[in-house]
Amino acid sequence: MENQDSFVLHGNLIYTSDRNKFISLKDGYMVVEKGTITSVSAEKPAMADNLPVKDCQGKLIMPGFADMHLHAPQYIQIGMGMDYKLLDWLDGYTFQEEPKFADPDYARKIYPLFVDEMTACGTTSSAIFATIHPESTDILCDILAQKGVRAYVGKVNMDTNSAPALTEETAESLKATEDFIQKWQNHPLVRPIITPRFVPSVTAEMMTGLGQFAEKYQVPVQSHLSENPGEIELVKKLFPQDQYYMSVYDRFGLFGQTPTLMAHCIHLSDAEIAIMADKGVYAVHCPASNLNLASGLMPMRKMLNAGVKVVLGSDIGAGHTLYMPHEIVRAIEVSKIRSIENPEETPLKLSEAFYLATKAGGEFFGQTGSFEIGWSADFLITDVPEYQQERSVDEQLQNFIYHGTAQDIQEVYVQGRPVKNTRK
Amino acid sequence: MENQDSFVLHGNLIYTSDRNKFISLKDGYMVVEKGTITSVSAEKPAMADNLPVKDCQGKLIMPGFADMHLHAPQYIQIGMGMDYKLLDWLDGYTFQEEPKFADPDYARKIYPLFVDEMTACGTTSSAIFATIHPESTDILCDILAQKGVRAYVGKVNMDTNSAPALTEETAESLKATEDFIQKWQNHPLVRPIITPRFVPSVTAEMMTGLGQFAEKYQVPVQSHLSENPGEIELVKKLFPQDQYYMSVYDRFGLFGQTPTLMAHCIHLSDAEIAIMADKGVYAVHCPASNLNLASGLMPMRKMLNAGVKVVLGSDIGAGHTLYMPHEIVRAIEVSKIRSIENPEETPLKLSEAFYLATKAGGEFFGQTGSFEIGWSADFLITDVPEYQQERSVDEQLQNFIYHGTAQDIQEVYVQGRPVKNTRK
Numbered sequence: 001m002e003n004q005d006s007f008v009l010h011g012n013l014i015y016t017s018d019r020n021k022f023i024s025l026k027d028g029y030m031v032v033e034k035g036t037i038t039s040v041s042a043e044k045p046a047m048a049d050n051l052p053v054k055d056c057q058g059k060l061i062m063p064g065f066a067d068m069h070l071h072a073p074q075y076i077q078i079g080m081g082m083d084y085k086l087l088d089w090l091d092g093y094t095f096q097e098e099p100k101f102a103d104p105d106y107a108r109k110i111y112p113l114f115v116d117e118m119t120a121c122g123t124t125s126s127a128i129f130a131t132i133h134p135e136s137t138d139i140l141c142d143i144l145a146q147k148g149v150r151a152y153v154g155k156v157n158m159d160t161n162s163a164p165a166l167t168e169e170t171a172e173s174l175k176a177t178e179d180f181i182q183k184w185q186n187h188p189l190v191r192p193i194i195t196p197r198f199v200p201s202v203t204a205e206m207m208t209g210l211g212q213f214a215e216k217y218q219v220p221v222q223s224h225l226s227e228n229p230g231e232i233e234l235v236k237k238l239f240p241q242d243q244y245y246m247s248v249y250d251r252f253g254l255f256g257q258t259p260t261l262m263a264h265c266i267h268l269s270d271a272e273i274a275i276m277a278d279k280g281v282y283a284v285h286c287p288a289s290n291l292n293l294a295s296g297l298m299p300m301r302k303m304l305n306a307g308v309k310v311v312l313g314s315d316i317g318a319g320h321t322l323y324m325p326h327e328i329v330r331a332i333e334v335s336k337i338r339s340i341e342n343p344e345e346t347p348l349k350l351s352e353a354f355y356l357a358t359k360a361g362g363e364f365f366g367q368t369g370s371f372e373i374g375w376s377a378d379f380l381i382t383d384v385p386e387y388q389q390e391r392s393v394d395e396q397l398q399n400f401i402y403h404g405t406a407q408d409i410q411e412v413y414v415q416g417r418p419v420k421n422t423r424k
Numbered sequence: 425m426e427n428q429d430s431f432v433l434h435g436n437l438i439y440t441s442d443r444n445k446f447i448s449l450k451d452g453y454m455v456v457e458k459g460t461i462t463s464v465s466a467e468k469p470a471m472a473d474n475l476p477v478k479d480c481q482g483k484l485i486m487p488g489f490a491d492m493h494l495h496a497p498q499y500i501q502i503g504m505g506m507d508y509k510l511l512d513w514l515d516g517y518t519f520q521e522e523p524k525f526a527d528p529d530y531a532r533k534i535y536p537l538f539v540d541e542m543t544a545c546g547t548t549s550s551a552i553f554a555t556i557h558p559e560s561t562d563i564l565c566d567i568l569a570q571k572g573v574r575a576y577v578g579k580v581n582m583d584t585n586s587a588p589a590l591t592e593e594t595a596e597s598l599k600a601t602e603d604f605i606q607k608w609q610n611h612p613l614v615r616p617i618i619t620p621r622f623v624p625s626v627t628a629e630m631m632t633g634l635g636q637f638a639e640k641y642q643v644p645v646q647s648h649l650s651e652n653p654g655e656i657e658l659v660k661k662l663f664p665q666d667q668y669y670m671s672v673y674d675r676f677g678l679f680g681q682t683p684t685l686m687a688h689c690i691h692l693s694d695a696e697i698a699i700m701a702d703k704g705v706y707a708v709h710c711p712a713s714n715l716n717l718a719s720g721l722m723p724m725r726k727m728l729n730a731g732v733k734v735v736l737g738s739d740i741g742a743g744h745t746l747y748m749p750h751e752i753v754r755a756i757e758v759s760k761i762r763s764i765e766n767p768e769e770t771p772l773k774l775s776e777a778f779y780l781a782t783k784a785g786g787e788f789f790g791q792t793g794s795f796e797i798g799w800s801a802d803f804l805i806t807d808v809p810e811y812q813q814e815r816s817v818d819e820q821l822q823n824f825i826y827h828g829t830a831q832d833i834q835e836v837y838v839q840g841r842p843v844k845n846t847r848k
Binding site for chain 2: 081340400
């Protein structure tokens, strides 16, 4: 099984093709041919006769998770300094940690730990902020590529209002970014994404150059948007001519001109929400981070109703867990808190939050995150406790999402191939 | 080391003797004699010369956790039906599950799974709701006693407004409760606690009898208080002559006359909070449960400032995790959400939330939950990743609480003896 990507999976299949309900098949069959799903059925189809069967009876098979916002260099500071407010936390931890990645040997030591844990947690697709350092960012891409998982990786750009050790010379930063794009743009799994840290840490000159790269190379963009009131005020002060925070990104071609991920999106007016929906810009909800930094409660239901594409992110190290089921649960919890004060904002159902963490995020990468014909065979296999075997597949999934841990994930596959060297 | 309870622990010690700060000793020494802590110091004391050294260098040693509210029979329904509101969830899951414990064989099958997981999570002291069934409740006590952990266990009383399969005959219920108290009142670790489910499910006659037992046998009491507005209205309707919800318990001798745990305490007036403080009644904050059921956000800071004794509980199965660090983190998150709207309610610091889950809860059982002279040697030993070895002990603890899992807990001790058969 290890080195072939055509087989039949036999077990309890569960996925969401839309967000309103789970589709589940007890003891179902999923045919994978050359890494692509070619059949999903209750009975074994004839086409499967010549393929080896991977017997997962009594186990759950679900799509891999998509973690759509995280800072890889912050992996080793997870959970530290959570008593501090944002700026003290950044100064005390993040801005101490990220400069260390100027040393490629440090990247070679830390990034494999991060990639091992992320994949052991069942994440098969991710959108990652590295640091400003080109060589370390290349190293991260190499590790992800060797591991065989999907990722968009960004060399971060910062040329103003930043700690001295993290402030780049603009032209040099742009040159390094273009080199990085050219190097990785055709990789089958690991691709570049343009990554201005956020408006306050990039000059107009930097954003002009980055917008041109987005158009020239047709690469996506990721950044932060409206995480907390102080940040929003700062953007207003720096770019007084722009109507909204998002207008700055937009003016430089960094807001939906190519596929765009914006982390947080907590404090938005109805007009801004409508613009996001109109431009098809993704909002990345990072509930653990938003709670840890007391940033606020994103109005998920309002954004979904307005047609905004919402996905989920761990946002380590402001978030503290790479295990996406924790973010699924927290997204539901945040929506329930909002519903207490705002009854018209109905809470997220589990199927909705699961969909955000699988198909909604996966679609940013192409056809991954659901079990549909023609989609990539990116999935994970989890153990089901003996005492839950009599339950329905939906209930087994509920128990796994709320009560399971990364230890329950036995295997992780991308394009029909096992992800290498997981911790098990 | 396995069968002796006198030794010297050598490793990174951390604990909270008050809630405002951690006390930590890198490569410190803790002397345990016959299960009791007799010295905590930076250097190896002379008194330790004749004792075996348990070398835990590079590891964290902290007090065991206290889980002060949970429903053991709900263990196998964790995470299920979380899309439902309270009443549908109770009807669809809890009231289907609890009647199964009429069969002692079912208790023998399920309760060991619960106790294994709870102790593997590092919980050494707990306050547990069993079910109405005397035989199954005895079985649970036997399992806990064999395991060697501390617990208060309640045979639940319900004689009105309950599902038929969970409604007792009053006199029979009282008789069974008294038998249970007499059987367990002198056990060194596992003790009885009087457990009316909550005001709506017990008659005045039942509460009269239970209050008499509390006084006669000097046993503690646990129940639920002010979890959601509908429940509070119901109590008002059932007992219109009582000023507050808590006045009902109080009138029957079930509110601080002996040590009392009240779960939730979310929707309380300032006057009620003052009464709780005055009577020394414990409020058990169950943040995961309160989020899952959209019950509300307990005003932790207000209650601490008023002098209420607050502790933490997992409240499985409305809560979804037995791993108390998850509840520590969620208690902080809930306090941060409250602080956004109510800036005078400053967020919980990590040391405060850790204190609630160790010493504050432990004191309900006696001297456990802190590393002080004369206190019981109830502790756990956790692995520290190699890449965190250079960090301070406080930072290692921060990383463990936010980023660790039950798999990082290598050993659990109660009264200087290893808890038996943990999953490792």
